Amino acid sequence: MARAATTADAFNAVAEPRRRQILDVLRGGERPVGDLVVETGLAQPQVSKHLRVLREVGVVRVREDGRRRLYRVDARGLKPIHDWVAGYEDLWTERFDALDDVLDDLERDEGADGHAE
């Protein structure tokens, strides 16, 4: 089977760098599609499609303004992600780093097995 549908949840929606790019622009406040096209350098149809995905998972909202559509972030849609990573916060906030260093040594003998293929 192929990958899970992009529109499934916020995790997938945000996995796309361009969508994060769009969201980062929208952090500055409500913007029409045209602005997003200019600021991201993407083609207009692609921006619209990405916005659709973001809308379907609930991380952005639209508002009609004449012939323009003003998009804005709805951070509530990002909360699932926030909550999920928050569950791992203590694993780096606390003193697990000391243990990490020890384990790094043991792991060291794996040679070129690391994370950079």
Added chain:
Amino acid sequence: MARAATTADAFNAVAEPRRRQILDVLRGGERPVGDLVVETGLAQPQVSKHLRVLREVGVVRVREDGRRRLYRVDARGLKPIHDWVAGYEDLWTERFDALDDVLDDLERDEGADGHAE
């Protein structure tokens, strides 16, 4: 072009529900692959492949223990995600909710355009 590579960054790695599932098990501490197979109900090769992706983006570490390989979470790999969402925290932590409600009304007239297609 197709989608960005899964192994590109933590965002993509974590977009896969099964990989989140694996990570959630690993939150309980170091575990050999066999345990993960049992606890996730996935096939062993798939678990190994997912672990490889997670390793390559740096969210898990391996340690050799005889013929087993003990995996554990390296939360530092999740930090980029944490930091990114944190940038949107104020958008739901503060009193933007009031504004949201107002905008919800304006948006209402879009009819069946919402995020649930």
Added chain:
DNA sequence: TTGACATATGCCAATAAAAGCATGTAACGT
């Protein structure tokens, strides 16, 4: 050394995501 156990990899088929480009739809100006 031979075989069982633990894990990683390779290959295949199926799926769908994303870009590109054309086109549809709706609102504004004149």
Added chain:
DNA sequence: ACGTTACATGCTTTTATTGGCATATGTCAA
């Protein structure tokens, strides 16, 4: 009414990802 602006949608092609299954690699035990 007409053309233009603003945005969304449809279709096609390319490419990556995923599961399934077989198999390679490495380790332990007898």
